Amino acid sequence: MFSASYRRLSYTPWSRELHSLLRTRSTGLPEGFKFFPEFLSLSEQRTLLSAALSKLDSTETKQARKQRKDFLASHPQEHRAIEDIFLPDAYYNFQEGHYDGVIRHYREMHLSSWPEHQNPGLSSVLARLQGLYPTSNIQTHLLHLSSVGEILGHVDNIEASGTWILGVSLGAARVLRMESTSNPEDSFEVLLPSGSVYLQMDSVRYDYNHSVLKAGRFLGCEIKAGQRVSVMVRDREEVPTFNS
Secondary structure: OEEEOOOOOOOOOOOHHHHHHHHHOOOOOOOOEEEEOOOOOHHHHHHHHHHHHHHHHOOOOHHHHHHHHHHHHHOOOOOOOHHHHOOOHHHOOOEEEOOOOOEEEEEEEEEOOOOHHHOOOHHHHHHHHHOOOOOOOEEEEEEEEEEEEEEEEEOOOOOOOOOEEEEEEEEOOEEEEEEEOOOOOOEEEEEEOOOOEEEEEHHHHHOEEEEEOOOEEEOOEEEOOOOEEEEEEEEOOOOOOOOO
């Protein structure tokens, strides 16, 4: 098994020595997996995360939205770090388990459109991400993990999407583990800091289980618990057309 990661943003209190160590372990990722460790600036992360949380919040009850509004009124937020945008776990209606048992302590929604007119700067962030898409016919899924949330190993439904999956990480860093479905010895881990983007394609999309781990350790460094939102973009499965 090999691991990969890169330097986190400047507000992360990791040593220069660790930054150097992480970069020396960044080679050897398989073909079909691309990693962009610092793709989004802190400003872009805030814009995208605020829009994602707003969409997720809109699916919850009026009571839940009022509780969040009341909390914000009495707890002004400074947003010094990206994690400061999140409210405490208790103010979100996290689900304990997914219907397929893969995701734990989460909120999610399938996104039909982004509120670009309500969020200055959002269009430019989305345009930058679109530049990474291998194809243009896409679907978007928002996944909010609580501080104790996790995603167990799985291969995304091959009937629900096509040949690639792109993931944008916003919030607390977590470890992504990729494990071959045919060879347990063939696996790798990548630390996903906020603002990073990864792309699974072809055999890595179909032949590897992927999981997002709880807080723990990575290359000897403690990964602290915290909430995160993943913006998951997938291509749509092409439906064949037949000429009559």
